[in-house]
Amino acid sequence: MSATGNGRDDEGALKMELGRRYHFSAAHRLHSAHLTEEENCRVFGKCNNPYGHGHNYVVEVKISGDVDPATGMIANLADLDTFVDGAVLQAFDHKSLNEDVAAFKEKVPTTENLCIEIFERLKGFSGAKLERIRIEETRNNSFEYTGDKLAEIAVASEREEE
């Protein structure tokens, strides 16, 4: 039997993913410059209130890869924690997503867009493959993003052609 968690996609092979949850608190306001005041109010409801509001966000990061027999780990957690702290938490925790994060100057900081932004920031982690970002905006609302699959296919076929 293979050692699980192999990066290959062998059908039926045991696969291992590690999930780690991180917490940050931030303010946001859902408002689109492309909509009128009335439309903003209708579409976003109380999330459009002029001075914004906040959430305690939970970010669940899923990674996969080979389990190193010497350490028993897909990736060293301390490395992952340091990477997530530098790439996401320091930039987002106790900040205003609209005012303090460049990506949300143009885009509405919905949690859908936040998933994409965090995925893009974390996909460069060198210790393992990023599988998925899942964000709980509240205990009752969660959002998931597994990356741009079309872009992944394009990269894979480019590699095959090389």
Added chain:
Amino acid sequence: MEGTRVSRGSSGYIKVNMVVITRRIEFSASHIYHNANFSPEENRRIFGKCNNPHGHGHNYTLEVSVAGEPDPVTGMVLDLKELKEILEREIMHRMDHRHLNYEVPELAGQIPTCENIARVIWQLLEPKITHGKLQRVRLYESPDLFADCFRNGDAAKRENSR
């Protein structure tokens, strides 16, 4: 949670309803991360406080998911009582209130990380699940750290089980 898929039967395409059931159990155990091939400094650097000499412990939460079609007579994929007994016998008896390094032979020679424990649990359970198919083992070491073990190709079904 219910999803529908279409599979090829002897008489052409038939519709089957896959259902995933999940049972959660909790056990408490101690462990230490230490690789005898590493120097004391390396052990310290790689494993951090998980290398503290006298070990430490966790309350583990285990979620076991089994996928299958409900039996037309009983309406069950697998009798949860039977699953409870399997988990009691295979997991609780082996791991609850034990030292994972010294008292669980299946983990001998491995660092008892979340990844390795989840894989051992998968290997213990898979042959015992006779109704339905083991779909996912998720082991939480803490609310913010968990490992998923599953067979490659089950990803789509796994999506449905969230």
